[in-house]
Amino acid sequence: MADRRPIDSWLTDMDGVLIHEGVPIPGADAFLKKLRESGKPFLVLTNNSIYTPRDLHARLRRMGLDVPIQNIWTSALATAQFLDDQRPEGTAYVIGEAGLTTALHDIGYILTDHEPDYVVLGETRTYSFEAMTKAVRLINDGARFICTNPDETGPSAEGALPATGAVAALITKATGKQPYFAGKPNPLMMRTGLNTIGAHSETSAMIGDRMDTDVLAGMEAGMQTFLVLTGLTRPEQVEDFPYRPSKVVDSIADLVDRI
Numbered sequence: 022m023a024d025r026r027p028i029d030s031w032l033t034d035m036d037g038v039l040i041h042e043g044v045p046i047p048g049a050d051a052f053l054k055k056l057r058e059s060g061k062p063f064l065v066l067t068n069n070s071i072y073t074p075r076d077l078h079a080r081l082r083r084m085g086l087d088v089p090i091q092n093i094w095t096s097a098l099a100t101a102q103f104l105d106d107q108r109p110e111g112t113a114y115v116i117g118e119a120g121l122t123t124a125l126h127d128i129g130y131i132l133t134d135h136e137p138d139y140v141v142l143g144e145t146r147t148y149s150f151e152a153m154t155k156a157v158r159l160i161n162d163g164a165r166f167i168c169t170n171p172d173e174t175g176p177s178a179e180g181a182l183p184a185t186g187a188v189a190a191l192i193t194k195a196t197g198k199q200p201y202f203a204g205k206p207n208p209l210m211m212r213t214g215l216n217t218i219g220a221h222s223e224t225s226a227m228i229g230d231r232m233d234t235d236v237l238a239g240m241e242a243g244m245q246t247f248l249v250l251t252g253l254t255r256p257e258q259v260e261d262f263p264y265r266p267s268k269v270v271d272s273i274a275d276l277v278d279r280i
Contacts, residue, residue: 025245025267028279030062030220032094032211032239035077037230037252038273039065045084046251048274053086055280062218063092068170068204068234070097070143070185071118094214096169096204097121097143101128102213103203104167108138113167114159116152116188117143121169134159142192142200143169144185153188157195166192170204172234205234211242226267228276230254236266249273 033039039049056063065088067077074093081088097117101124104111110129114137115122121143122132140156160166166189173186189200204210215225222243229235230252239246248266250256251273259269270276 026224028226028245029224030215030218031056031226031228031280032064032066032214032244033228033273034230034235034252035065035067035081036069038228038235038249039086040081040084041251043084045086046273048272048277050086051277052273052280053088055277057087057089059280061280062220064094064214064218065092066094066205066210066214068096068172069175070095070100070121070169070204071145072120073123074098076120092218094210094217095120095124096210097124099210099213100141100143100167100169100203101125101130103201103209104128104130104139104141111138113137113139113141114156114164115141115143116145116148116156117141117169118145120144136162137164139167140164140192141167141169142185142189144175148183148188153192156192160192160196160198166196166198166200168200168202168204171202171206172204206237206241208238208242211238211244215242228273232259232262232264232266236262237264240264240266247276249275 074090077093078090097120105128112131112133114134168189171186172184174181175184226245227239228247232254236246246266248269
């Protein structure tokens with residue numbers, strides 16, 4: 022790999038990198054502590070749009086991980102930023118939880134089912150058939166289709182759950198309209214996140230546990246990329262992809278000394 026400039030800012034995925042099934046991954050606390058002490062800009066990212074940054078801050082703190090609210094960046098925030106850039110003070114019909122609705126309220130959007138500019142789909146614990154039917158009809162009537170992320174499944178104690186990407190496929194099948202996904206692997210999520218902390222891609226790094234989202238989005242945003250092996254992508258799977266991370270490490274603990 023060609024020589025790169027020193028890393029002055031860090032972006033890291035949350036699930037599979039810092040925590041796994043509600044338990045901190047060894048080294049996560051030391052990594053975050055060193056980041057805070059260094060004063061370097063950083064963000065913890067998640068494609069999950071259910072929770073607000075305040076919610077996630079509290080959840081992480083209960084696990085012993087201290088991440089300031091302003092250092093959390095979600096697909097809901099990236100979606101809201103995208104819509105604010107595209108159509109300020111617009112209207113949207115939303116299927117999602119507080120993380121998404123709060124983000125849209127905060128940018129001045131009106132949430133309505135009356136001739137909205139957009140239908141915005143995010144994660145929710147209870148996907149309603151009635152809400153999906155409403156979304157299909159609004160899209161057929163001209164609303165633009167936006168999704169927070171393309172993840173097709175999400176984890177639970179009982180096994181995989183249908184997630185935003187799977188529900189989006191249902192709506193696409195019913196309308197013939199493909200959504201625009203704002204979250205990873207769209208590098209838009211990385212670029213808007215970098216902008217919020219005043220960082221530049223040439224001197225930033227992305228840490229993730231998935232080749233198809235974290236590494237891909239970081240690479241396409243122009244950042245150095247680190248794949249950790251504590252999440253979904255296994256070592257033997259790395260060669261299955263036509264692109265590579267800048268470096269593969271066992272876990273976040275291996276990156277503490279890089280800060």
